[in-house]
Amino acid sequence: MRSSVLKLCLGPVDLHWLGSGLGFMLVDLALVASIANIMVGFGKKLRERQIPEWEQYYIAYKTMKKKLKEYAAQASRSKEDRHRVLREFSLMLDRQVEKTVLFLLDQQGQLALRLATLADQRTSIEKDAEDDDRIDRIDDAGEKTDWLIEEYRAVGNDLLKLLHFVEINATGLRKILKKFDKRVGYRLTDDYVATRSNHPYSQLQQVFKHVGIGAMVATLSRNLAELQSTKESLSIYEMPSTPSFYSQEPVIKAIKAAEDRLTNSTNFLRFLGQAALLPHEDTVSVEEVPEEEYHFLSLALNLGNTFLYMVNTYIIVPTADKYTASLNVAPTVCGVVIGAMAVAQLVSSVYFSAWSNTSYYQPLLFSSVMLLLGNIAYAVAYDYRSITLLIIGRLLCGFGSARAVNRRYISDCVPLKMRLQASAAFVSASALGMAAGPGGAGLLTFDTTIFGFTVNDKTLPGWVMAIAWLLYLVVLCAAFKEPTRSYPSPKRKSKSKSTPDLSILPSSRSGNTAEEGLLDPLLPQDSSLNNKDTDSDDEKSDEPANSIGEAYSLLTSPVKVQLLIYFMLKFAMEILLSESSVITEHYFAWGIQQVALFLGLLGLTVLPINYIVGSYFSNMFEDRQILLFSEIVTCVGLVVSFCYGGIPYTMTQYISGALLIFVSAEVLEGVNLALLSKVMSARLARGTFNGGLLSTEAGTLARVVADVSITLAGYLGTSRLLNATIFPTLIIGVVSVIGTLGTYNSMF
Structure with missing residues (x-):
């Protein structure tokens, strides 16, 4: 009986998931279990949530970790030993996975059998109620219906417990593979994931393919919906996809969240928020950001700084070439003028990131002052006929780049339940500023003299932004509230008894969970054993990088490729925007x-x-599929944008190429940062030299190189400028595609 129910539950093989990467599903299921358990009140430490009677079915992480030390020494002897180590370690992993898989299938069968039994009991209860319409019989049927609801809830809780079991094993597998790669110096993860995720008889497919769990989710959802619905004739399949009872029924809410994660579901707010690349909420306990200390106006001012800075960056783009020409300098020197801001930002990003460890108000104040002075210098350079003063003005603006502070404020000072919205607002403010900057420049058409200074379409961007920053500075001094720093700083030790609500993470499929010590249940309960065999890298796993060099040493090949992609997309966008007027x-x-x-x-x-x-x-x-497709589209846009000799260059060609480049680069940015947060070391989620700083530096460096390239290409003549800048951009794009293909299996 059990085997037949199990077969019915698992259903046919889902070919879509056979082609998906194992690593991607590892991350999905890890987050699923965390979200589901939290939603049903399992807010305890993972060690307290360990299931003792299932202990023998967890993968033997401790044993594999000890064996790994022996393998690391053996693999360094010779090429033959390395091949033997790879084969033996892979077989050991296969046996551990097989043990877990068989237990998982058995538990799924038991849950399916319970659901089948409940279905029979429900049918019997409903039949009895139809046959006898006496009041006492109807009341008795109502009590039995309530009993059925509680039984279905119990099955739901057991299903969530099973998902947690999967989480622990998936996390352990992912971490032991990463340890093998690091110790042995060979990317076993790539080979193991590729062979096991696509093989038709892979044991791993039975774990990470969601058909069996999905069938039980559907059964639970349908029965609870029908038992609680007053519309007896309405099937759950005829109801809206998000019935109102989801928000009232904790088990259904948890299972619905799990179902969304298993089907790779996301939403606009979460997708937008992930582009902020904030440290993940699981690195901060709920008590560290008390809701009563949250100050909305300070958050608004923080976002205002983001918006105004992006406006300031791009408001000069339509007029920069004409400004430089009016100073008797080649129009293509506009690349240096525009890029000067990015050059200074390479430096400011570091000291602002460090400054935010002690204060938020002071760096925002300094940022406003520098941008005020920079815009004044930019505006008066016209009357002083000085290209040097013009560039100095832009350098001062770059020294006022506080984007590291803007990110850090959201992650440190916004309550957890509001952080997703704040992250999305940060990205939206940047996007709107990017649009408002050049768009507003087209409205600045005055031409007059005020107090002896020329005010025209070339200097107005500087004057307008100077006034905007002056007003912002006044409001900042009057209304910004420096948050209390009573909570522990980034050296995270999860001491809190409360567990953050991971359902609002900006990157809901983040792999950081695997790096943040979720493997306690895999270890022996004897603390004396846990204290033995502790590696130095484990002891430092919570410590942030203390220097650029240390941060660079933490960059794996997938991370380097992600940073290259970020460099490429920023380079392409800067080339497109900065040279557009010329x-x-x-x-x-x-x-x-x-x-x-x-x-x-x-x-x-x-x-x-x-x-x-x-x-x-x-x-x-998958994110990596969207990433690769967007890179290819970017390259196509670059090819379209070329000026081919003998063929007239048309406006349609230029606009089409620009749209392809810009739109695909925007898609790349969100997806790239989401993947970057998964493959980046947890140590780069905190501290001064964090992932946000590294991505900012990569993007800023790309802008600097792009703007300098425009100026250098200008010496070839305006007629050759387009091809001279598009060609190297295409080369970088092709290299990024090759890099993506080479690390594709590691992007999870």
């Missing part, structure tokens, strides 16, 4: 208003595109 004037005789309108409309595509990807594409494809 290119469009040369080929199409566009003026400031036309360039501003074009760039403003490009910027406005950011939120709609992110909405489409976050709400639809992310539900149908």
